[in-house]
Amino acid sequence: MRLIERLKKDRLAVLCAGILLVIIIVGIFAPFIAPNSPIDVNVKEKIAGVSWKYPLGTDHLGRCILSRLIYGIRTTVVLSIAAMMTTILIGTLLGLLAGYFRGKVDEIIMRICDVFLSIPSEIMILAIVGILGTGLVNIVSAAIIAKLAWYTRMIRTIVIKYSDKGYIHFAKVNGLSTGHIMKKHILPGAAGEIMVLATLDTGSVILTISALSFLGLGVQAPTPEWGMMLNEAKNIMTVAPLQMLFPGLAIVLVVAAFNFLGDSLQTSHHIKGDNITR
Template sequence: MKFFKHLLQDKLAVIGLSIVAITVVAGIFAPLAAPHHPEAVNMELRFASSSWEYLLGNDHLGRCILSRLIYGIRPSVLWVFAALALSLTMGAVFGFAAGYFKGKIDAFIMRACDVMLSFPGYVMILAVIGVLGTGLENILIAFVLMKWAWFARIIRTSVMQHADSDYIKYSKALGAGSLTIMVKHIVPVSLPDIAVISSSSFGSMILQLSGFSFLGLGIQAPHAEWGMMLNEAREVMFSKPEFMLAPGLAIIIVVSSINFLSDALQAALDPKLMASSRKVKYRMIPAGKEVA
């Protein structure tokens, strides 16, 4: 309850959470939320301005931009979240194992992470695209291959800070198993680090997917995706720049909301940050005033 209370006190976090929630719901129920079919071509409405029927206008093939924007949530946000969840799960499993058991297990997992992290992220994605070809699925595969080792290394560091604590030793002395100790004691104290790195990675992965789709390496036509919508509007970017505005603003707003939410999660989940924020609020109370 304290977590949600502290989170709801941050206005930017509430706004960010609301935007992300609305975006996710709109993406899941895209067939109901979109006013038109995203791939319906109508050349008579080519580059038509906004109207009551087409609120954001029509693209170079007369397709509804609003409908394509809503359907673009699925690859741009939902599928990226799925890739993030898979890579985070892999990283957490290896990170907890390396940080808790240490020794040979830690050495083996960290050497594997060193090998994966020796490749720059964009080079890894381009290599996967070069081997498997262009497409959304291949970029998501590259995300998983690129991110799990980074998650494992950061989570391992967080786990090692608590693995030798007195309460962990006391639990071992009482006969608690390794899995029980990790689930009940180490996972809760590692949540702030996991929440922050996953939420910040979520925003960067959305930007990377949009960038590769803008270059024509991501999802292919006629499917909708925000980066590809920017690419399709390039030919009229000077004569009709408003056609690049909708997908561009969608990317900026969603990524900014995720970043705001990431900062709030760190403050709400980290007891030290919560205590410091309370001290600041207490110091700002004028002299002679009682604290409610």
């Protein structure tokens, strides 16, 4: 609650949170907000200019750019948030086990993490997509696997810090169960730092998914996705250069909003840089 009160006083944080909230709501209710179908092809109206029917014009296949941007929120933003939440959930579970129990459990989990961390995340994502193939589920799985080891290690560090607090030792002496200590004492304290990690890195997941789609390795047509829209727009850049502007601005806006919000959370929570530096 104190963290929320501090954020309310930060105008930039409120603005970024408001932007993200509006974008997510628009994506969820895309069928009711989008002016046209995002996948219907109308070659007769390809590369059409701005009009009441097509507020941002049409692409090379006559599809409404605004509608594709709106529906693209689901695949680019909502999907990235879902991938990050899954990563955080699994990473928190493994980090809790490693940081609280230490010993052999910690050793096994950390050695597995070391193996994954020895491979650059970008190369690992490309390798996983190359093995599993393109598609929505595969790129999300690749993003989760590539980032899971780093989050497990970082959350383990946070858990160890809180496990060494005096009130945790007091709780153990009083015979409180492990589950109770984790749920009531460790997780509430670590939640703020974990939230900062997730917020700061969500923008990078969005860039990863968009980059894979731009390269043709991610979301496949006709599903609307901002990175794929950039890929399609580059083919007609000499004819209609503005078509790359709208999905590009959308990606920049959302990634910047997540980064600024993460910085505000970090400042509000008084986290030292060493705890969130890769």
